[in-house]
Amino acid sequence: MRILHCVSSLKVGGAEKCVRNLVLEQKLQGLTVAVLSFGAPSDAFQKEMETSGVKVINITGNLISRAWSSIRAVSTFSTVHIHSPAVVRAFTLIFPVLLIKQVVYTIHGEVEPPISFVKESHQLARLYINRSYGVSENIKAGIKNRYGWPTSSVTVIKNGVVIPLKPQEISKQSKLQLCVVCRLVPLKNIAQLIEAFKQYGCSDYAELHIYGDGPEKSNLEMLTTQLNLNQSITFYGAVLDEQAIYENKDLLLINSTTEGLPMSLLEAMARGIPAVSTSVGEIPNVIENQCNGIVYSLNNLEEWQQQLTFANTHRKSLQEMGAAAYAFIRDQFAIKHICMIYQKSYQ
Incomplete structure (x- = not known):
């Protein structure tokens, strides 16, 4: 074949x-x-x-x-x-x-x-x-x-991802390590996240790492500077090495206005990193709220802040969500299983 x-x-x-x-x-x-x-x-x-x-x-x-x-x-x-x-x-x-x-x-x-x-x-x-x-x-x-x-x-x-042998340890640092991994385009709604990060004083307990490139990147960097958040928010551009992206991260943030099923969600959960995400597209079919991640209503930034605060103050629960996220993706989205399904279709 x-x-x-x-x-x-x-x-x-x-x-x-x-x-x-x-x-x-x-x-x-x-x-x-x-x-x-x-x-x-x-x-x-x-x-x-x-x-x-x-x-x-x-x-x-x-x-x-x-x-x-x-x-x-x-x-x-x-x-x-x-x-x-x-x-x-x-x-x-x-x-x-x-x-x-x-x-x-x-x-x-x-x-x-x-x-x-x-x-x-x-x-x-x-x-x-x-x-x-x-x-x-x-x-x-x-x-x-x-x-x-x-x-x-x-x-x-379904999409498939490589599953590590075991999930990584999360929530071990004094500040939560948050990450955004996406193409920086308007529908990802990253500007709203940055503004909320400032409004709710998230820099007191969290740092935000933004991976990706796109037409919104320069505007988002400018907004970060205007809000005096350069010490708490870092832009990395497009990074291919997934290990470098997700290493030492505690939570993935998704604030999209519309989505199918983001690969970043599967990649993070496959490493034992839960997500805090808008409840759009296929995401609610993957994230069981407060079990293997957290979902919130689109544009409800007060709910977003409450969920993020919960994750910070309940570190043990966050670790349990990470373990559940890993188990779910391992069972449902392993690339080995997806590969076998496609091979049958090639016959």
């Missing part, structure tokens, strides 16, 4: 992390696997893939040259696993080649990329896609509105 995973890029993002985890696990299990990317060789995850011995085929050039390069790449693999609506659109010109392949499609996002011809390309794709998957129930439920596909044509397969 030869598997070609097809992505629009290997930049840092939730879908790209899912693909990386799956590809590296499949390689560990002895499968022949490669990646076709319409992104640049400088994309963040490409070096990691290649260092791990995974071949990455970059598709560049004009429309005709890209189509020809795609045909050459696809022709040597028995299974083609697509991970992006943009790839479905790009494969419109080569769909006859895909008719003789086992084609699997995983839909990672709830929102379409801002590109044209998406719905039309997905109508054509029904001719060659053998199996379709969504990473959440919301994606499955919305598939009819997005592409006109029947809901029954999509099966849910």
